[in-house]
Every structure is written in C-alpha cells, then in structure tokens.
Amino acid sequence: MAYFSPLSPAGRNAKLAIFIFHRVLAAPDALRPDEPDIIRFERIVRFIRKAYVPMTVSEASGRLIDGSLPAAAACITFDDGYADNYTLAAPILAKWRVPATFFIATSYIEGGCMWNDSVIEAIRMASSGILELTSFGLGRHKLSDASSRHNACKTILQQLKYFSQEKRDSISFEIGKISGLPSDLAPMMTTKQLRALRKLGMELGAHTETHPILERVSDNQAEAEIRLSKEQLERILNETVTSFAYPNGRPNKDYSFRHAEMVRQAGFSVAVSTEQGIATSASDIFQLPRFTPWDTNIAKFALRSGLSLLRADGGFGASRPPSKNI
Template identity: 30%
Template sequence: MVKMTIAEGRASGIRGRLGELCYSSGLLHSLQRARSWWRKDLRILAYHRIMDYPDPDTYDFDLELISTSPERFHDQMSLLRRRFRPMRLTDVAEALDAGEALPPDAVAVTFDDGYDDNYRVAFPILRDLGIPATFFVSTGHIDTGKPFLYDWLVHMLLRTGAPSLVLPELNIDMPMPARRDEKRALAGLVLLRMKDISALEQSAMIDRLERDWRMPSLCAPAQCRPMTWDQLREMHAAGYEIGSHGVYHRMLAKLPEDEMIREIRASKATLDRELPERAALMSYPVGGDRSFNQSVIEATREAGFRAACSYICGTNADPSTNRYALYRLPVERDMGPGWFAAMLTLPKLMSYPTIHHETGSDPVAACSP
C-alpha cells in the first residue's frame, strides 16, 4: 500500500503514460531481453487485495489496500507466465543456501495481510495459470476472524457520527469533517501519524475508539473478512506458500523487544501447528524502514525463518546480502498493463518510490535497489 502526495501522484501519472507508450511500441520485450543478460536481480511483487474498484461513496474501508482488479490480475499473471520466471520464495532460499545463482528474469509473487479475496479471487487465477505465490498472513486475525486494525480504523472514521476526533496520542483535536472525501483524507493523516507511536499505543488508541463509538470489530461486515485456516490449508495443499505477517499486524520495531520476539515466535508456532509444513518465510507488517530494524531481523532469523520481505520498493541484486530484508515492487490499482509490464522491465524507473525516514539505524544497508 502506497499513499502519495500530489507531486508523487503527478510523477506516477508520468510513469503510467511512459509505461503505456513503451508497451504499445513493442520496446519492452527487447529491453527485457537486454536487461536479463546484464542484470539478474530478483523481483518480488507485493499485493494486498484483489477486487473490483468499489464506489468510494459506499465502500467503508481503505481503498489504498486494493492492488488491482481480478481482470487485471489475470492479465498480470499471464504476462509473468509468458515472459518471466515465476519462482517460489522457498526455492529462492534454497538457491541462496546452496550458493546458486537465480535464473534470469526471476519474479516472485507475494500477498500481505490475509484478506479472504486472496482465496476467493487470486488463488483460482494463480492455480489456473500455474503461477506460484506466497501469502503472508497475520495469524491472530485468521484465528479470530477480526478485521485488520488499520482497515477497521478507516471504517470507523468513515462511519462514525461523532462530532469531533480527539486523539491526544497524535496531537489531533478537531471537528469531524462532514464530507466523505474529507473523512478519507483525515483517515490517511491518522494512519500516517500512527506510524510514529508505539505499536501498543496504536492498538490502545483503536480499542478506545471502538468503545467510545460503540463500533466493536467483532461485528465487522464481510467486506473486511480475513481468510480461514481451512482456506489456507487448501491453498497450501495446492502448493502455495503461507508465511508469517505477525500475529496482529503490529509494527515489530515499535514493540518492546520481548514483546516483538514473542510476536514473531507466536506467529510461526501457530503456522507450524495449523499447516503441515513448517513456516519458512516472513513479511514484516507495514514493512517500511520504521517497522523493522536489526533486532527484528535477528529475531526473525533466530525464530527459524529462512527469508523475510520488507515493503521497501526495489529489486534484489544479490538476495544473499539482504535475505531478511528483501525489497519488493508494490502493485497499485492505477497500474494499467503497460505500466505493470514496464515496472517489471525497468523497475528502478517505473516503480513507486519508497519514503525513507531518518531513524539512526539502517536495517537494509546491504540492499541495492
């Protein structure tokens, strides 16, 4: 999920038009063949939800989580099958363990969170086309069926009749906007500011709003439903990888260290118990440079995971140097077929940029976009 400023939106529009131009001219295939000869980096696609774009006036959840439509997703996976080398991330880990080079044009497909449209929509398309993928799920939400906290926060802000919004944790005290688009903009601001406070403060703040506004997440509608263990077992039996996305999608670097370690180990223990194969892969919730650090990386390694993904945009020139902080390429709903193909062919030029924050530590110093 990438939220953009106006300037970034204009840049994205330029990328989209340039991508469509390269695509329609037929240049991309030749560029891809040339690139695969001199640059053998691993590209990892990152998705969240696959669904038709709803009416913003009636859809009560976070629009930014919608990666693409079912039709476009089918076209994107068909392109991977024709022109690239789709790989399982565990096969990548095995190649790294053996010191073997990855094949040219290696691409992995990943999903974060665990929404049930991953099972209903994405899984059948992937299976029919024979494309491997990894689904990173937050085990606590699979256990309970409760919605993801950030999405539920957006839902509450859109639906509440409260006259004001008072969030002392975020220095927000203001009248509640009347217009729906203004409420969406406010939700984006709240989500952004939340990344600056601890994960425990984030959870407590959302719990308080649930109580104050009488909007318990246990009564959430089906639109924000996570997958079930039976669905995940069916996907696993079909050859799809299920990895960890934490327990309750909390920013691991924002937790006290002992709680962070418990979160990582508990998610793995649950996956190992519910599925017939031991979990080997991790994706850090939120995944930006404020959501994980060297302590999180070490805890992930010590828990027994073989590789981990960030949500920092880029490709992996030598995954052995950053196998616990792998870059990914976010797929966003405004990407047409040309832009998507151009992003895979020229990722540094055509992908979304990642906002980097000065934190005093660099968990991905060895990475090369």
C-alpha cells in the same frame, strides 16, 4: 522465454523481483484506491506470467543463494492474511498457474480484524458531517463524499501507525464505536482457507502474531511475535514455515538488523521487507527488497518494472555482512 529475461539474467548475476499485495477487491473501492480489483489484478498476473518466471519466496531465495535462479525470476507476495486472498486472488493465480507467497499475521486468523481495517470501515459507515476525534489527538475530519472520507482515512491511519500498539488498538476500537461499526467484522482468512491455499501450491509465511511495528516494542515482545507466528502456522499446516515478512517493513524505521537476527534465530531461511527494490546475490537474505505495483495502467506498470530491473542494486543490507553475523 519470459519478456524480461534480457534485463534479468540467470545464475550468479540474477535479479529477483518480489511484488507486494495486501488485498484484491471485487470492485474498485474509493477508500482503498491502491488495492486492485479482480480485473486489474488479473491483468497484473497475466503480465507477470508472460514477463517473468514466477515462483514462491522460499524457492526463489534458495536459488538466489545457490546461483541457480532462472532469468526473469519473480515472486508475488501478499501481506496480512485477508480472506479475499483466498476467495478472489487465488482463483486468478490458479487460472494462470502462478504460485504466490502469503504472509499471515496469525492472531487474526478465524475472525480477526486489523486496526487499520476497523478505521477504514468506521469512516465508511460514519454519518456525513464532522468526525470529531480531538479527544484522541486526531483532530476533526469532514466527511462529505468519497474523496473526503479517503483523505480522512489516510490522515488518521498515518497518525495512528506509530502510536503504541495498545493505544492504537484502543483508539481504533473507539472510532468504530463512534461510527456504529459491527463487532463481527472479520476480513481475515480462516484455518480452513489457509490449508486450502497450501493445497493449491501456494506458500504460507509468517508476519508476526499481532502485526506490531517491531522497532516500537520490546525485544522480548518482538522475539515472541516472530517465533510464535511461525509455530502457530506450522501447527496449522503440519510443515515447516521458512519465510517471514516484517510488519510495515521499512529498514531502520519499522525494524532493524537486530530483528533480522531474531528472524534468523527463530529458524526462518528468508525474510522480506517493504524497501523498494530488486533482490540480487548481494542482498541480505533476511532483508530482501520488494516492489509495490501501484500503477493502474498495465503499460506503466510494465515500464516501471523494467526500469527497476535496470536499476537493481540489491536493496538495504546489500554487500553488508549477512544478518547471521550481526
């Protein structure tokens, strides 16, 4: 029996924990302290294997709806589509026989680089001293050690996140030029790697094409981003793609009920947000909450996981009319 079975019953009263990851690193990185390295990630996977019953998002959501979800059900999810998901995370998942769901921003397949990665790697490469970005409205940043570079990353990324997509991409490109960032930086998965993940029994879901904040683009663009990412993945995999993750994912800030309806109309069966929480039968199936495992100490991670199950309320949209009626 999974450790958390007493906290997360089976059937109609089931609770579903969905964990969010983005990257798994070969070694700890001071500029990416929230991303686990392979040692930390394996500890997390080993714990989840013992404490929960892991499954893919599509399977878990279907069983949540029909009342057949097992006790202590959980999903591991990865957003964006980084190559290290395949090269570093997948071997660990396979070793412990744990399935996972990978949400792919499809325009970055085959050599793409997301704007935030351009900024982080540019700051890593920049010469020590002052990084002058006042011409972009981003201030001046002292770069003297790993801590100051991390602080610069956090500040600049937060400032850029809610710029228009065009302005954000343009500025991140210019920051890369200032720092001498190579133009061939390509941290994302290839088509071959995506297909190999699927052969390992992993699920692939859509995460839009270019990872826009949906609430910041037109409805026509949002609808196209959602629909075209699904279609591209389906061409790559030669199968139906049923799960979706909202970029950035905060309800009523990064996306709205309007976008949840677009997801439903595009033919998806389930969608996940980044709202912190545990899914229940009361949850909106197109706005399932997730849980971010920030803790570096596995005991603290286990404690916080258990407390989340105790406090489960279904997340944003719970007990409201489902998205298909909006």
